[in-house]
Amino acid sequence: MKNGVVIVGAGHAGVQAAASLREDGYDGPVILISDENELPYHKPPLSKTFIKDAEAKPQPLRGEAFYTGSAIDYRPGIRIDRIDAGRLDIAGGGALAFDHLILATGSRPRTLPLPGSDLSGVLSLRSLADARRIRDLSAQSEDVVILGGGFIGLEIAATLRAAGRTVTVVEAVDRLLGRAVAPVVASHVRQRLEATGVRILTGTSISKLEGENGHVVAAITSSGERLPARMVIVGIGAVPNVELAQGAGLTIANGIRVDHQMRSSVPEILAIGDAASYRHWFTGGDVRLESVQNATDQARLAARTITGHADAYSAVPWFWSDIGDMKLQMVGLTAGGDSHVVLGDLPDNKFSIYHYAGDRLLGIESVNRPGDHMLGRKMLGAGFSPTPETVAIGPEGLKAALAEFQTMEPAKVRA
Numbered sequence: 001m002k003n004g005v006v007i008v009g010a011g012h013a014g015v016q017a018a019a020s021l022r023e024d025g026y027d028g029p030v031i032l033i034s035d036e037n038e039l040p041y042h043k044p045p046l047s048k049t050f051i052k053d054a055e056a057k058p059q060p061l062r063g064e065a066f067y068t069g070s071a072i073d074y075r076p077g078i079r080i081d082r083i084d085a086g087r088l089d090i091a092g093g094g095a096l097a098f099d100h101l102i103l104a105t106g107s108r109p110r111t112l113p114l115p116g117s118d119l120s121g122v123l124s125l126r127s128l129a130d131a132r133r134i135r136d137l138s139a140q141s142e143d144v145v146i147l148g149g150g151f152i153g154l155e156i157a158a159t160l161r162a163a164g165r166t167v168t169v170v171e172a173v174d175r176l177l178g179r180a181v182a183p184v185v186a187s188h189v190r191q192r193l194e195a196t197g198v199r200i201l202t203g204t205s206i207s208k209l210e211g212e213n214g215h216v217v218a219a220i221t222s223s224g225e226r227l228p229a230r231m232v233i234v235g236i237g238a239v240p241n242v243e244l245a246q247g248a249g250l251t252i253a254n255g256i257r258v259d260h261q262m263r264s265s266v267p268e269i270l271a272i273g274d275a276a277s278y279r280h281w282f283t284g285g286d287v288r289l290e291s292v293q294n295a296t297d298q299a300r301l302a303a304r305t306i307t308g309h310a311d312a313y314s315a316v317p318w319f320w321s322d323i324g325d326m327k328l329q330m331v332g333l334t335a336g337g338d339s340h341v342v343l344g345d346l347p348d349n350k351f352s353i354y355h356y357a358g359d360r361l362l363g364i365e366s367v368n369r370p371g372d373h374m375l376g377r378k379m380l381g382a383g384f385s386p387t388p389e390t391v392a393i394g395p396e397g398l399k400a401a402l403a404e405f406q407t408m409e410p411a412k413v414r415a
């Protein structure tokens with residue numbers, strides 16, 4: 001009798017891994033464990049639509065029937081405490097044996113050690129339970145302060161502003177969106193958010209939070225300004241949940257270190273999604289990516305590793321974010337770029353930036369130009385790097401160049 005595969009974490013990565021094991025013909029037991037008491041759900045809508053709509057329901061990743069129909073033993077509300085030579089210890093008692101273990105434990109919000117951060121009304125957003133808290137409190141909060149001008153902070157800012165709140169974003173560095181997008185995209189996002197009435201303070205930190213009767217009432221900036229706030233949302237990034245892996249002695253390097261087939265330093269234990277770090281085939285650099293695409297593609301590969309069909313991980317990374325009236329879509333990894341070409345029109349709120357390192361296309365950032373994004377995924381997926389001159393011709397020129405590239409002899413393509 002096989003002990004089967006145990007998957008810890010039923011987010012985007014864990015659920016996809018369970019589904020892919022069955023799709024790949026794995027017939028042993030599959031146990032999917034979550035410390036949340038929910039049917040596994042989509043995370044991206046939480047910061048976009050869910051928190052402004054009192055009637056919004058969570059969007060399940062799969063219907064309930066999927067788990068029973070696929071013989072996936074889904075066990076909610078269970079926290080795994082420890083891994084010990086081929087078995088898992090369940091918090092509160094009990095143990096589970098496994099042949100393979102997939103750690104899909106995700107990440108959690110980074111915390112800010114700040115006087116007043118333990119006041120009620122100081123929240124962060126990772127889970128459905130967090131989103132419900134934000135939604136409930138937002139219904140009674142005129143003033144909201146958001147710490148952190150990253151994707152999640154700005155999505156929440158746009159959503160709550162559209163719901164009529166007074167929103168201030170406080171970002172410690174001198175620009176929004178860290179190094180995730182080009183400066184031109186970051187300043188475009190800033191201008192459009194400010195035009196809707198969101199106040200944005202960059203190069204500013206919060207020195208303390210003030211409370212009354214245990215509830216936050218204001219955030220005090222480093223320059224001494226008092227920002228009234230009935231709700232403060234801390235959105236300053238995420239840290240990977242590696243403690244379980246660390247306790248088992250797995251190699252950790254900004255995440256659970258895995259090889260190109262998602263194996264950790266102990267081969268029968270795999271790690272995927274936000275919790276996993278690896279050397280990326282595309283840049284040769286070490287990365288830990290936080291995106292739905294990364295979670296689901298790694299999950300598919302982990303299942304193939306277990307069923308003995310794995311290739312090396314070679315997915316092209318992509319990501320999206322909806323901030324107010326801007327659909328941002330990114331494909332590739334653009335760190336290390338030294339030049340770029342712009343297609344489209346910034347004042348029209350529709351443009352794409354093609355990033356190059358020398359003559360190699362590294363990636364594309366698009367705002368409201370989904371066609372460019374989809375074509376970019378095809379080009380990078382095919383290993384095609386158009387010249388900046390071809391990009392400047394526009395989508396039709398690029399499509400034709402890609403089609404020509406795909407008809408070339410493989411030897412010529414490699415050259």
Ligand code: FAD
Pocket residue numbers: 008009010011012013014033034035036043044045046047078079080081104105106107125126127152241244272273274275289290291292293295318319320321322
């Ligand atoms: P998660 O989805 O976080 O799942 C991990 C699960 O493991 C959690 O349920 C956790 O509670 C559980 N767990 C952890 N430790 C244990 C344990 N010891 N025992 C039992 N269970 C455990 N990505 C995009 O590409 N586009 C977007 O627009 C986007 N928007 C986002 C908006 C929000 C509000 C958030 C929070 C994330 C967003 N992301 C977006 C990122 C994306 O959701 C994550 O990259 C993705 O969820 C990662 O999947 P995962 O399965 O690795 O981790």
